Amino acid sequence: MSHEKSPLLELQQEFIRLLMNGDQKIQSRIIGTQKVPVETRLGIYADAYRFRLIDALADSYPSVHSLLGDDDFIALANAYIDHCPSQHFSIRWFGHQLPTFLQQTAPYSGSPALWEMALFEWTLRDVFDAQDFTPLTMDDLRQLPAERWSDLQLQFNPTIQRIELSWNVPALWQEIDKQLDPSEPISCEYPLPWVCWRKIDQKNWFRSMDVDEAWALDQMRQQASFADICEGLCEWIDAQHAPQRAAGHISRWCEDELITAILPLK
Amino acid sequence: MSTSPQLPALGFGLGLRKEHYTTILETSPDVDWFEVLTENYLVSGGKPRYFLDQIRERYPVVMHGVSMSIGGSDALNMDYLQQVKDLAQQIEPRWISDHLCWTGLNGLNAHDLLPLPYTEEAIKHVVKRVEKAQDFLGRRMLLENVSSYVTYTDSEISEWEFISTIAEQADCLILLDVNNIYVSSVNHEFDPLDYLHGVPADRVQQYHIAGHSDFTDYAIDTHDAEIIQPVWDLYAQAVQRFDNVSTMIERDDNIPELSVLLDELDKARDIAAKYQP
Ligand SMILES: [Fe+2]
Numbered sequence: 001m002s003h004e005k006s007p008l009l010e011l012q013q014e015f016i017r018l019l020m021n022g023d024q025k026i027q028s029r030i031i032g033t034q035k036v037p038v039e040t041r042l043g044i045y046a047d048a049y050r051f052r053l054i055d056a057l058a059d060s061y062p063s064v065h066s067l068l069g070d071d072d073f074i075a076l077a078n079a080y081i082d083h084c085p086s087q088h089f090s091i092r093w094f095g096h097q098l099p100t101f102l103q104q105t106a107p108y109s110g111s112p113a114l115w116e117m118a119l120f121e122w123t124l125r126d127v128f129d130a131q132d133f134t135p136l137t138m139d140d141l142r143q144l145p146a147e148r149w150s151d152l153q154l155q156f157n158p159t160i161q162r163i164e165l166s167w168n169v170p171a172l173w174q175e176i177d178k179q180l181d182p183s184e185p186i187s188c189e190y191p192l193p194w195v196c197w198r199k200i201d202q203k204n205w206f207r208s209m210d211v212d213e214a215w216a217l218d219q220m221r222q223q224a225s226f227a228d229i230c231e232g233l234c235e236w237i238d239a240q241h242a243p244q245r246a247a248g249h250i251s252r253w254c255e256d257e258l259i260t261a262i263l264p265l266k
Numbered sequence: 267m268s269t270s271p272q273l274p275a276l277g278f279g280l281g282l283r284k285e286h287y288t289t290i291l292e293t294s295p296d297v298d299w300f301e302v303l304t305e306n307y308l309v310s311g312g313k314p315r316y317f318l319d320q321i322r323e324r325y326p327v328v329m330h331g332v333s334m335s336i337g338g339s340d341a342l343n344m345d346y347l348q349q350v351k352d353l354a355q356q357i358e359p360r361w362i363s364d365h366l367c368w369t370g371l372n373g374l375n376a377h378d379l380l381p382l383p384y385t386e387e388a389i390k391h392v393v394k395r396v397e398k399a400q401d402f403l404g405r406r407m408l409l410e411n412v413s414s415y416v417t418y419t420d421s422e423i424s425e426w427e428f429i430s431t432i433a434e435q436a437d438c439l440i441l442l443d444v445n446n447i448y449v450s451s452v453n454h455e456f457d458p459l460d461y462l463h464g465v466p467a468d469r470v471q472q473y474h475i476a477g478h479s480d481f482t483d484y485a486i487d488t489h490d491a492e493i494i495q496p497v498w499d500l501y502a503q504a505v506q507r508f509d510n511v512s513t514m515i516e517r518d519d520n521i522p523e524l525s526v527l528l529d530e531l532d533k534a535r536d537i538a539a540k541y542q543p
Contacts, residue, residue: 007420008387009339015380016371031417033455035483041453044415044486045378052377086375089333089346090305094377132311158310202313 018042019049020085053081053094060095061121063169063176064102067114076108092129096122113167113185120169120194123161127196127204130159135200135257141250144262152226154250155261159198162218164191170206199257207256212236213249217258226250270468271406271439273361276326276512278531278538285521287317294324295528299360301514304331307357308349322357328472329359330441333375334399336409337368337382337392347402354403361471363408363441366392366429381414384421384428389435396436408471409433410441413449413478413487425450426464433469440465442508443474443516444501445493449485458500462507470508475501475534476516490519493530498537505538513538 017023024042032038054077058065065073080101086094099122102108102115109115135157144152165188172182193214196206209217216229224232226246233242253259277298282290284306289295300321307314321327333346354362367379382388400407411429423431433440442465451458475498477491493515505511515530 006339006387008383008385008391011383011418011420012339012368012371012380016374016376019376019378020374029419031419035455036415036453038416040484041416044484045380048378048486049376056377086370086377087373089343089375090308091375091377092305092309129309129312129314132315159312198312202316 015045019046020082022046050078050081052091053077053086056091056094057098060125061098061118063121063173063182064098064114064118066176067117067172067182076102079105098122113169113172113187116165116167117169117172119163120165120173120196123163123196124204124206127159127161127198130198133157133159133200133260136254136259136261138251138254140262141254141259148265149247150225150227151265152250153223153263154220154253154259155263156221156253157197157258157260160221160258161196162214163194163196165194166191170194170208195258197256197258205256212245213252216246216249217253220250223263270510271437272468272471272510273406273439275510276328276360278535279328279512279514280527280531281330281514281516281518282318282321282327283517283521284314284317286524287313287321289524290321291317293524295524297325297528297531299326299328299512299514301328301330301516302357302359304329304350304353304362304364305333307353318357327357327359329354329357329362330410331362331364332377332379333369334364335369336364336366336395336399337388339368339371339391340373342395342398344402347399351403361408361439362403362405363410363472365412366409366432367412379412381412381416381418382428383418384423384425386422389428389431392432393436396432396438400436400438406438408439408441410443410474411446411450412443413446413453413485415453415484415486417454424456424460424464426461430465430469434466438469439471440469441472441474442470442504442511443476443487444504445474445476445478445489445497445516446487448497448500449478449487452480452485459503462500462504467508470511473501473504473511473513474516475513476518488519489516493533498533501534502537502541506541509542 011029014026018026027038030038030041054074057077068076080098084097084101099115099118102118168186172185175182193209194206195209198204212233219229229246230242233245237245279299279301280297282300282302302318307318331350365379367381370376429440447458447461475493476489477493479486479488513534515527517527
């Protein structure tokens with residue numbers, strides 16, 4: 001004998017289909033009143049579902065919102081809600097697929113500056129609530145004996161995010177943040193490396209880097225040593241000047257609170 | 267000697283909102299405790315935790331979540347519960363609450379507090395899950411009544427019978443949202459006093475009072491406005507019926523200056539002083 005389906009489960013399936021697909025089958029399970037008919041009652045839930053998610057997206061992506069304007073942003077949000085329903089218990093994560101969605105979905109895929117803005121905003125969001133840390137001070141760095149430099153390995157600020165951007169979206173983001181009308185997006189000659197991170201004052205920071213600095217940072221975050229970096233930098237400058245250049249990068253990272261510790265010798 | 271399941275009362279509290287972080291730290295307002303929204307602090311670090319930790323040093327806190335989906339048909343999300351437990355270990359809340367509702371299905375989250383049918387099946391289902399969650403968290407939890415806009419044909423009993431039976435059978439506590447009772451009473455045309463008299467006095471641990479949107483024929487618990495007189499009146503009735511209950515003003519949207527909420531909290535204090543036995 002087969003088990004009868006749980007009425008509770010059946011009701012929840014129909015309710016979810018109402019919210020996510022507009023399926024009205026659940027109407028037969030609802031009692032309306034003269035004052036408030038069934039359609040109005042279910043409409044409150046269906047509308048609230050969308051409004052809440054649109055609100056969450058607007059909160060995560062204020063600059064994408066600003067670039068698109070209200071109507072187009074709501075159209076985008078509705079398309080995203082249908083395509084990528086929330087799978088996380090916290091609404092904070094709902095928008096995490098928006099950059100990819102914009103990159104892969106017409107007509108948005110035709111506006112690369114738009115998805116780069118989404119990527120940039122989501123990156124800042126990750127920086128905002130990433131793990132806390134204590135930065136290495138310049139004094140700590142100065143106390144390192146000269147003979148320790150070639151083996152030097154570093155531990156980095158856990159809030160660091162590295163992205164490449166082909167459009168000037170951080171500049172547009174700043175305009176929007178200052179409540180100015182954003183200017184037309186401008187594309188760069190080649191993708192620019194950016195680093196985004198949080199300082200101990202709890203503020204988000206971001207800046208672009210020279211290619212060699214970005215390379216050195218990426219390498220050292222993967223445990224490369226100072227000597228490794230000096231060797232690699234010869235791609236851009238002559239061997240004689242490489243150590244000075246590498247040390248310059250490290251001291252700037254230290255000032256920027258990008259470094260949290262000198263790793264002990266193995 | 268008392269055998270009441272109630273925890274010691276905390277007095278008059280507010281919901282902790284990011285808009286007020288610095289004002290709270292700068293002015294140390296006369297608030298007995300803060301309720302924090304659990305999900306906002308289930309993050310690795312940064313501003314939310316930075317401020318919470320500082321405020322926690324000065325005030326007792328309780329944790330209020332929206333994601334347990336205690337009435338849901340998916341298995342309890344143990345990853346979520348583990349994160350709740352970890353946060354509780356760090357900030358030591360006086361209690362942990364969530365809602366008597368369901369929030370999603372098949373791994374999809376509606377991010378809404380959806381009503382359950384008031385049936386024998388739902389009671390059994392929820393009781394089992396509350397017991398499991400309480401075992402895991404190592405403490406009694408509070409379940410809050412949600413506002414609802416639909417009545418199911420499946421429902422066999424009243425909402426107050428439903429929440430009371432669950433609280434008794436699962437041995438949990440009740441967070442009575444006075445505004446939600448009022449909103450649901452408008453939407454379902456019942457007498458809110460029947461609700462108040464229908465729940466067991468020794469299981470009510472906390473009140474929420476809040477504002478909402480009135481659409482003449484129905485009401486929605488938007489928590490974005492001042493508390494209206496009928497909700498204050500109902501609160502006055504509640505404080506006469508229940509003892510030892512902690513009161514909290516719940517404002518989720520359209521957040522005003524802290525002083526506005528402090529005034530509302532004083533009003534609640536006055537009402538309680540006037541009517542409490
Ligand atoms: Fe509430």
